[in-house]
Amino acid sequence: xxxxxxxxxxxxxxxxxxxxxxxxxxxxxxxxxxxxxxxxxxxxxxxxxxxxxxxxxxxxxxxxxxxxxxxxxxxxxxxxxxxxxxxxxxxxxxxxxxxxxxxxxxxxxxxxxxxxxxxxxxxxxxxxxxxxxxxxxxxxxxxxxxxxxxxxxxxxxxxxxxxxxxxxxxxxxxxxxxxxxxxxxxxxxxxxxxxxxxxxxxxxxxxxxxx
Numbered sequence: 113x114x115x116x117x118x119x120x121x122x123x124x125x126x127x128x129x130x131x132x133x134x135x136x137x138x139x140x141x142x143x144x145x146x147x148x149x150x151x152x153x154x155x156x157x158x159x160x161x162x163x164x165x166x167x168x169x170x171x172x173x174x175x176x177x178x179x180x181x182x183x184x185x186x187x188x189x190x191x192x193x194x195x196x197x198x199x200x201x202x203x204x205x206x207x208x209x210x211x212x213x214x215x216x217x218x219x220x221x222x223x224x225x226x227x228x229x230x231x232x233x234x235x236x237x238x239x240x241x242x243x244x245x246x247x248x249x250x251x252x253x254x255x256x257x258x259x260x261x262x263x264x265x266x267x268x269x270x271x272x273x274x275x276x277x278x279x280x281x282x283x284x285x286x287x288x289x290x291x292x293x294x295x296x297x298x299x300x301x302x303x304x305x306x307x308x309x310x311x312x313x314x315x316x317x318x319x320x321x322x323x
C-alpha cells in the first residue's frame with residue numbers, strides 16, 4: 113500500500129492530474145465591473161447632456177428676458193420723447209403767442225402817438241410865424257405822450273443830467289473834455305437819453321464825460 117504523499121499515476125506516460133482553477137467567477141466579476149463602468153459613463157453623459165440642455169434653456173430664457181426688457185425700455189423712451197416733443201411744441205407756441213400779444217399791445221399804445229405826430233406834422237406844414245408856438249406845443253405834447261406810453265409798458269428813462277457821476281452800467285461815454293466846473297468822471301452833456309426796462313438796459317445814455 114502506497115503512502116498518501118505519493119502521486120497516483122494512471123499510466124506510465126500520463127501526467128499527474130491536478131485540480132483546475134475555476135476562472136468563470138473572475139470573468140463574471142470583470143464583466144459586471146465593465147458593465148457598471150459603462151452604465152456609470154452613460155449616466156454621466158446623460159447628466160452632462162441634461163446639464164447642457166438646462167444651460168441652453170436658461171440662456172434662452174435670459175435672452176428672452178433681456179429682449180423683453182429692451183423692448184420695454186424702447187417703448188418708454190419713445191413715449192417720453194413724444195411727450196417731450198409735444199411739450200416743446202406747446203411751449204414754443206405759447207411763447208410765440210405771448211410775444212405776439214405783447215407786440216400787439218405795445219403797437220396799440222403807440223398808434224395814438226403816431227396819429228398825434230402825423231397831425232403835428234400836418235399842422236406844421238400849414239403854419240406861419242404866428243403859429244410857430246402852437247407847433248412847438250404840439251410837438252411837446254407828442255413827446256409827453258411817448259414817455260407815458262413807454263412808462264405804461266414798464267420802460268423808464270435813465271435819469272442823467274450835467275454834473276451826474278458817470279456810471280458805465282447806465283452811460284456810454286461818447287467823448288471826453290476838460291471842464292473846470294466839473295469833477296473827475298462827471299457828465300458834461302447828454303447826447304441821447306437812455307432807457308431801462310426793469311433791471312435791463314435797453315439803451316445806455318450817450319454822454320460827454322469831463323476830465
